[in-house]
Amino acid sequence: MRFSTPSGMNRRHFMSHLAGASALGASALALGHTLQLNANQLKRNRKSAILLWMGGGPASIDIWDLKPGAATGGPFKPIATNGDLQICEHMPMMAKNMDKMSIVRAMSTREADHDRGRYYMHTGYVPNPNVQYPSYGSVISHQLAHTRPELEIPPFIAVGGGSEGPGFLGMAWAPFTVDANGQVRDLAPGIEMNRMAQRVQALRQMESEFIAERRGAAAEEHAKVIGKTLNLMTSQQMSAFQVNQESTEVQERYGRNNFGRSCLMARRLVEVGVPFVECTLGGWDNHQNIFPTLQNNLLPTLDRAMSALLEDLAQRGLLQDTAVIWMGEFGRTPRINGNAGRDHWARSWSVAVGGAGMKPGIAIGETNADGTEIVGTSWSSEDLMASVCKSLGISLETTFTSTDGRPMKIANSGKIIQELFT
């Protein structure tokens, strides 16, 4: 690289300086004006997905697939909803929004360990020491990023918790993790922009020389991530993280807690074009005293935030393009243990899914009277992932090449859950 004579630079100039480096795509030149685009323009070709991740393994038997009267059922009662199914009495606000979501009550998986379950539900693959599979957010943002060249902030954002990584897709598709307050650390350079640009220009030369020494792929990944970082540092889209810009009333509707803020942020991020947002609500590993914990704490938090998110997405016309997935690493035992809790259970449990054209308001599949077995067809993580991909217009024929050169079909060749598309 030749060094040009330094001179004064404005922001555009800064980016154009950097754009000479290959890792920085055309997006860098389109400086942040997307916030000014109106909702109608945003809707076009704007598929997105929001994953509501319930860390610890939620007791879906107490939320979406109640077994009143069964010994395994627990104390909660089902209530009617505006969809064609019943849910838990402690989810009254969601009961008014079940015309937007469906419940897959026939999930049957095999991974009942947290690490393994989290990995499997995020990737559609069981852990394999030789291949790192990419997670939902990495796959979907990788597939959809090209549809929004004006996006300057990372296409996969994880709010308030840990997701799974990009695996063989590389660090450029890793989740960008922020806390629920939307504080992004170390964003401001603290020096003048043109000086920063000169530093970065020098840095890029050093990086490329090290890459050329062929010491490993990780060196190259770093250069790509620098490109993404520069994009973000100079973007007005970063204001999407500022949930406190919303009115008090809106913040109250989502709930003044981390999960509420996460869901509100997810809506704002989808509005600026982020294709994948993951929001985490932890604390579902209820081996003891499960019912008070659910009733007094987790369910009210979930109910408020999830219903507000769905209402807002629908009201803004975004729900038809935004898939919403609610799940954890597994369900919980259809048996109440000696500590008044439920343990890990993967054989028969539920997830919630909706938006992006998927049929809402229905229960798909069923469990037996005490919730211990699936009756009829069961569904897996791969199937759910394949269905979400289909809803987003991502071809299930899409094939990745893993680092070892093997072709890998998207969503591990999962089957589409047909009821969602009839």
Add this chain to the structure above:
Amino acid sequence: MALCEVQRIVGAGLFPVRILLFADVLNFFHSGGRINPSKNQREPRLACFSAPIWLLCLTFTATLFSNGELIAQTTINSHITSVQFTTSRMSVEAPELGYGARGFNDIPPQVLRINDQFESIWAETGLRPSSEATDYEWCRRVHLDLIGRIPTVEELSSFVQDKADDKRLKLVNRLLYDDFYTEEIARNWTTLWTNLLIGRTGGNGNNSMISRTGMQKYLRDSFARNKPYDQLAKELITATGSAQPDAVDFNGATNFLIDKVNMENAAQATAATSRIFLGVQVQCTQCHNHPFNDWKQQKYWEFNAFFRQVRGFRGATDAESPKLVDQDFRGESGNIDEADLFYELRNGQLKVAYPVFFDGTSLPRSGYVQAINRREKVSELIIQSPWFAQAQVNRIWEHFLGYGFTKPVDDLGSHNPPAYPDLFEFLSEEFRNSGYDLRRLMAWVVLSKPYALSSKTNKGNERDDPLMGLTPAFSHFYLRQMRAEELYESLQIASGAGAQTGSYEEQEARKNRWLQQFATEFGTDEGDETTQFNGTISQVLMMFNGEMVRSATAAEPGSVLAKLFSDNGTKYLDAVDHLFLAGLSRPAKKSERDMAQFLLQARQGDSREALRDVWWVVLNSNQFLFNY
């Protein structure tokens, strides 16, 4: 300096004895005079000495003091004073290994065995190994891996300028055995083991029973003394006492299990103990027979039965330390002489289990701690198991070379056979024979040929890429990012600022706060967590704009830049070279000097400002972030 002297005397054929006095004596009396016989040792260890010999040693110490031949050293460890002395008049047969090891006079034979193995593998598979790493590269690598930070310019220069044939051996000896590095080597391995035992977030929550400081204090004492690994394991598995350092009956080792024994019938204690000390993953078999390996649900619960005589208690007030306490296990059917437990098969049927080790050794079934202390017994069974040494060899190998003999590193068993089984078994056997001497094991690996190769690949070995799912052949060094802790310590060194202020505890607390921004918990009861750090945008932002790099480039007093600035005679390009040595452990290349000139021009010839830019570029480069 004192130790060099010792080593010279040792070299002259005199006998070194190192006695770690008060803690061991205390331990000895605490244990009620019981002695832990160490297995498979070639030589006796001080811990095996009988009480009269201990007293004799104490007396001897005093005499030597008066002779003025004593070299006394106060270690970083606050309640242990270690005293080393050497004398030609010593007649006590003193141990050479374990506590007393003092370095190597020659390349150890284990290194040659490693080299032979890989040379034949490369020949058989037609791999052309990379050329040797430069002195600069090797020096940086060995500092990072042994003491957890990059070398200073002074350390680097003295190594590179040394013309001796055995300078690598000398450097390894120095890092492992010189008092100057005791604190740093202890800090590094304390960090690694703290993360292994209680995770990156353990003890940080408000409601946690774990004292992270207590865990670190225990580990630091242990690694500073190079405590034999079997003893370390035994102490961690059997610990009782208080978790917090200020408590009267403080025993930092309790922090490993204190929050793992209460919930879910000690499921986490069961899983963590077997994974960490045996490399055996049992957690899935809690609920069902494992579909892919030999572990059966029955084995899980029989192993779990060893962890039922123990409980963690919170203090009565916040000020009172939590305690880990042995207590009788009444058994789930209430007959303490036949203390049983029950588990449920997937079909709902209940089955009974008693303490039986993986190898079939079963214990008497009494639940009385006095009659049979199950944790005590299981620690012995674990140490006798062949997996005990293997699991640690595997972990150490992975630490230095990037990959272990198995993938993942903590999953041993016939379902996951190791690569290079002969070498793996050989090293495990040698490790056992060394008295589980961790520093010896480290030295064997870092002095080996695979560790000395460049990370630059060539046409003849670029296919040796474990990322492709292949078995690593170690025909080149595998490029890897520094761990977050290594990056932190390296930035402290590279900036020369901030590191040395405050007590050890304050420094660790500061580092811990910094690290927390990158650790995220998953919201499960098991406290599993991830580090969203390496290679992420957050990391780049932190390096671009964060406080540490900002203060490094601000030329604060004591920093690398401030020193350069204070010496007006230094030419600009020499200063640039110095910054490359300080950050990347090598001088600047021609193209990088051009880059520095460009920045000088951009700063209108203000060399100080330009050097700040150069320093920023160096610290932000991929090369700085990597162990290469």
